[in-house]
Amino acid sequence: MEIETKCIQSGYKPKNGDPRVMPIVQSTTYKYDSADYMGKLFDLEAEGYFYTRLANPTCGYVEEKIADLEGGSGAMLTSAGQAATLCAVMTIAEAGDHIICSSAVYGGTFNLLGVTLKKFGIDTTFVNPDDDYDTLAKAFKDNTKAVLGETISNPSLDVLDIEKFAKLAHDHKVPLIVDNTFATPILCRPLEFGADIIIHSTSKYMDGHAAALGGVIVDGGKFDWAASGKFPSFTTTDESYHGVVYAKDFGNQAFITKARAQLMRDLGVTPAPMNAFLLNTGLETLHLRMPRHCENALAVAEFLEKDSRVSWVNYPGLKSSKYRELVDKYLPNGTSGVVSFGIKGGRETAVKFLDALKLAAIVTHVADARTCALHPASTTHRQMTDEQLIECGVSPDLVRFSVGIENAKDIIADLDQALDAANA
Numbered sequence: 001m002e003i004e005t006k007c008i009q010s011g012y013k014p015k016n017g018d019p020r021v022m023p024i025v026q027s028t029t030y031k032y033d034s035a036d037y038m039g040k041l042f043d044l045e046a047e048g049y050f051y052t053r054l055a056n057p058t059c060g061y062v063e064e065k066i067a068d069l070e071g072g073s074g075a076m077l078t079s080a081g082q083a084a085t086l087c088a089v090m091t092i093a094e095a096g097d098h099i100i101c102s103s104a105v106y107g108g109t110f111n112l113l114g115v116t117l118k119k120f121g122i123d124t125t126f127v128n129p130d131d132d133y134d135t136l137a138k139a140f141k142d143n144t145k146a147v148l149g150e151t152i153s154n155p156s157l158d159v160l161d162i163e164k165f166a167k168l169a170h171d172h173k174v175p176l177i178v179d180n181t182f183a184t185p186i187l188c189r190p191l192e193f194g195a196d197i198i199i200h201s202t203s204k205y206m207d208g209h210a211a212a213l214g215g216v217i218v219d220g221g222k223f224d225w226a227a228s229g230k231f232p233s234f235t236t237t238d239e240s241y242h243g244v245v246y247a248k249d250f251g252n253q254a255f256i257t258k259a260r261a262q263l264m265r266d267l268g269v270t271p272a273p274m275n276a277f278l279l280n281t282g283l284e285t286l287h288l289r290m291p292r293h294c295e296n297a298l299a300v301a302e303f304l305e306k307d308s309r310v311s312w313v314n315y316p317g318l319k320s321s322k323y324r325e326l327v328d329k330y331l332p333n334g335t336s337g338v339v340s341f342g343i344k345g346g347r348e349t350a351v352k353f354l355d356a357l358k359l360a361a362i363v364t365h366v367a368d369a370r371t372c373a374l375h376p377a378s379t380t381h382r383q384m385t386d387e388q389l390i391e392c393g394v395s396p397d398l399v400r401f402s403v404g405i406e407n408a409k410d411i412i413a414d415l416d417q418a419l420d421a422a423n424a
């Protein structure tokens, strides 16, 4: 099936007499006729649900759909994107291990790895994703267990050379994790370029309506944990889970099964079935919304690029973008809906501009149907020092503008009047 059809048809498949629309299974638990059968469920020997913290039919249908959209072997929904990143990293790495991460990642990821997981003994080196192979290879250590980057980074909009990162990771026998939140599987499927694990904040385009927080991890199913020799937690018995050996017992679902059995069990970062239902409704129109986001964002970026009140514009879809070649390769159908730009006059003028917007709302969010704007230096990134800001590609005058699916003329008219007001 083509991706558009998968958006609608993958996942829930009603049988004779079943509800046409995916039901919301609002139940924490499930009834069985014998203790013996339930015992088999706990040993992962029988198929079935036993407690919604670990799995739920509604969430399961949506997991199937997203795995299908990304071309993976399985998926696990989480309560938020942050939980997806946390579980993806912690399924692979433990205290004493090391991660390599692009410095151009979401602020929450930067903090999770750089501060919180560091306290738990997992160390991260942040690298400039645009560096060449040899420079990046120097960041690897004996205890490096994974590499992480974002297809299109939030908010700096750097485009990841996925094949370069996959080669780096694989040459060092570790997996590549790609956060594909901004691109979505409609614009790019990183597994096709060698990535091993995909994570998303589904709170963004996938839900698309800013209605429900969520995250998802997709297992690419191709990384050979046993052959690598670096992952004893995949190749030796898990005494905490009935003696299973993930790499041996679960084939191409070793990673996602381990994530669920160990981390969903222990951390409880479970999505609500209602949120999975909302996410599924969003996914049904993802293939229609993404092209409009791309089209509108390109129109906005081209308008800003010509405007004398604007000092710089960053949109990977612009002809002038330094990522032209990577865009042609990885994102030929568009580069998503987020544009960032600098306003002449710096920090102060940027704040005035935001206050003057009428159609675009000031919100701590991006990537939904409604146009919105944010000034990271005074909000999401305010805990960072100036050096850290510049290191992750966020200058003090940067406005992050998330272009919605309204008519582009109205969005541009709003920008125009707000730029006037900021300069009055």
Ligand SMILES: *Cc1c(COP(=O)(O)O)cnc(C)c1O
Pocket (backbone or CB within 6 Å): 080, 081, 082, 083, 106, 108, 109, 150, 154, 179, 181, 182, 200, 201, 202, 203, 204, 213, 214, 215
């Ligand atoms: C928003 C975001 C996250 C975090 O997701 P939440 O759903 O807010 O927890 C992670 N990565 C990227 C790229 C994001 O944009």
